[in-house]
Amino acid sequence: MTDYKKSDKSGEAETIVSDFHMEEDDHFSFSDYKVEDWLAFILFWLLAITVFAQFMSRYIFESPLGFGLKK
Template structure:
């Protein structure tokens, strides 16, 4: 087993040619990023600042801030939901693609259509229940700050709305894509 540092080959005229290849980055454009990307980016750095404040107050100043642990937990929950929005938009969630190899291309493509519809329905049900629970939790406050727990569920509900929007986009894309000839091309056609 060799690594890129020791796997150099001698080229013509005694020059050393490396197998190590660095791909160039694509051109950066702000338009490539959507609302959920920017919200997740901002929330990630707020979470980093919260955890840094927790670390500094606990280990450097030896006087921990009580609110940082609870807020960091809630920020992580919100970040997870916003990350799911990005995963749905990119169609990069983990799924099992075992049985599609034994089915015909048309049947496999129809199964992916049904799965996309089930995703939309499931997320709609989750959003409905989140909407129902928000007013019920408005009387409950966080343990360390006088902020209602319904704020957290409001962010979860907003994330679920983005998830539904992106899932509907994916479902429409799958419906408008004709069934591929080969079974192996199904996953590539859904992207």
């Protein structure tokens, strides 16, 4: 077990020594993402909107969406 506290033998206040180093974040760039990434992102949000709309229509308005499928 490593002790991160070191005390000065002359009676001064204890100092805390840490090896933690936070790396700087890279800057965002749209060019880092490919077509497949954007397609997956769009499909995910379309699915989320569809599920939310179905939930709202079925349980709040008590009338499920049919998405144009009529007999």
